[in-house]
Amino acid sequence: MEENRNVNNVPAEGNEDSINFSIHDLIQMVIGNWFWFLLSTVVCLSCALFYIYTAPKVYNRTATILIKDGKKGSETDIAAFGDLLGATARRNVDNEVYILQSHRLMSEVVKRLHLTVNYSVRDGLRTLDLYGRSPIEVDFIDDDNQRLSLEVTELEDGRIKLADFDDKYLTKQEKRRVIRAQYGDTIPTPLGQMVVHKTPFMDSTYVDRPITVTKSSPMVTTNAYRATVKSDVANKQASIVTISMNSSVPKRAEDVINTLIAVYEEDAIADKRQVSVVTNAFIKERMLAIGRELGVVDSEIEGIKKSNQMIDITSEATRSI
Numbered sequence: 180m181e182e183n184r185n186v187n188n189v190p191a192e193g194n195e196d197s198i199n200f201s202i203h204d205l206i207q208m209v210i211g212n213w214f215w216f217l218l219s220t221v222v223c224l225s226c227a228l229f230y231i232y233t234a235p236k237v238y239n240r241t242a243t244i245l246i247k248d249g250k251k252g253s254e255t256d257i258a259a260f261g262d263l264l265g266a267t268a269r270r271n272v273d274n275e276v277y278i279l280q281s282h283r284l285m286s287e288v289v290k291r292l293h294l295t296v297n298y299s300v301r302d303g304l305r306t307l308d309l310y311g312r313s314p315i316e317v318d319f320i321d322d323d324n325q326r327l328s329l330e331v332t333e334l335e336d337g338r339i340k341l342a343d344f345d346d347k348y349l350t351k352q353e354k355r356r357v358i359r360a361q362y363g364d365t366i367p368t369p370l371g372q373m374v375v376h377k378t379p380f381m382d383s384t385y386v387d388r389p390i391t392v393t394k395s396s397p398m399v400t401t402n403a404y405r406a407t408v409k410s411d412v413a414n415k416q417a418s419i420v421t422i423s424m425n426s427s428v429p430k431r432a433e434d435v436i437n438t439l440i441a442v443y444e445e446d447a448i449a450d451k452r453q454v455s456v457v458t459n460a461f462i463k464e465r466m467l468a469i470g471r472e473l474g475v476v477d478s479e480i481e482g483i484k485k486s487n488q489m490i491d492i493t494s495e496a497t498r499s500i
Contacts, residue, residue, distance in 0.1 A: 233304045239425050240432035244440060246275045246418040272418050279410040279420065279443055286401045288438045295400045297393045300385075309390070310428045314381035315339075317392050321371025325396060329368070330389040331375055334359070343389075344369045408435060 209216065278284065289295060298313035299306050315331055330343040341358040346369070353369035360366045362377050395403075407426070413419040422439065426432040 229304070235305060235308075235427040237425050237427055238429040238432065239423060240429060240436055241421060241423040242436045242440065243413060243419055243421050244443075246272050246420060272412055272420065276410045276412060276420055278446070279422065279439065280405060280408075282401060282405065284439060284442050284446065285405050285408070286397065287442045288435060289397060289401050289404060291438055291442075292434055294404065294435075295395050295397055297395075299391045299393070300388060308428050308431075309380075310431045311434075312380045313390070314378055314385045315390055315392075316376045316378055318374045318376070319371065319394060320365065320373060323371070326394065326399070327370050328391060328393040329370060330391055332389045333381070333386050335386060337361075339375055341366065341368060341375075346370055404435060408439065 296317065296319075298309040298315065300309060301307070314333075317331065325346065325348075328343075328345040329341055332340045332342070334340055338359050338361055341360065342356070344354050344356060349369050356369055358366060358368060360375070362375055364374065366373055366375065408422065408424045410420055410422050413421040422436050424432040424436055426435075
């Protein structure tokens with residue numbers, strides 16, 4: 180019995196020794212390769228800090244709108260035909276969501292807010308978007324709806340310098356060209372003629388500080404904002420649509436959402452006005468047609484009376500009186 184107990188105790192002691200041996204080997208391995216562990220930690224922390232200082236902050240803006248269904252009846256009708264009207268209302272809301280996400284509405288938003296042209300400056304490792312507070316405004320006279328970019332810098336003498344022209348059709352020599360001009364001048368550049376205006380946001384902090392001007396085609400810009408702006412039904416039981424957008428500039432998200440709602444309302448009003456005009460024209464046309472038909476009927480009745488020598492006693496008595 181004692182021999183059996185000794186045999187059974189051997190594996191337990193062996194396991195404990197193997198665990199201690201493994202921990203000892205692990206510690207020795209870490210000590211032996213401390214340089215690589217330290218280097219990997221430094222690299223990971225550096226990558227994390229670089230991402231924090233370069234990634235732009237993203238803000239979310241949300242708005243809700245109520246879709247009114249003019250076809251709905253009174254509360255009694257809704258109570259009596261709840262299921263049917265609920266399905267109809269949901270289909271109507273889904274249609275309005277599709278309209279809000281349409282290319283036509285977003286194209287008008289891009290046009291009104293001039294979203295095809297963006298202005299930005301470098302702020303340390305981060306690129307700072309100047310939407311709504313750009314110190315300059317560039318008017319592209321030769322607008323050919325292509326993607327292009329350039330840098331505009333205000334010099335100390337009050338003039339401006341245009342450089343770093345970028346376009347897929349430019350040569351290397353044209354891209355390296357530097358142009359000096361005045362505000363308000365029509366400037367011939369490798370990208371076409373353009374005019375640079377100064378805005379009230381210009382101050383001394385932008386002197387000798389390049390401002391990057393980027394221009395995209397209306398279709399590309401419209402598709403980009405259609406992918407950014409999300410419209411969804413907030414509640415399946417209610418006719419409420421939620422519109423949301425993420426952007427590094429909160430004001431741009433607010434302007435895009437508010438302008439989209441304004442364009443949507445204008446489109447709905449124009450659609451109702453068009454339906455009203457068409458309906459009014461149809462009613463007038465039908466009334467004229469009915470009047471003509473009644474006139475023909477009266478003529479036919481009068482002809483029948485004359486041909487059959489029929490006398491209206493009431494009419495004759497009235498004439499005699």
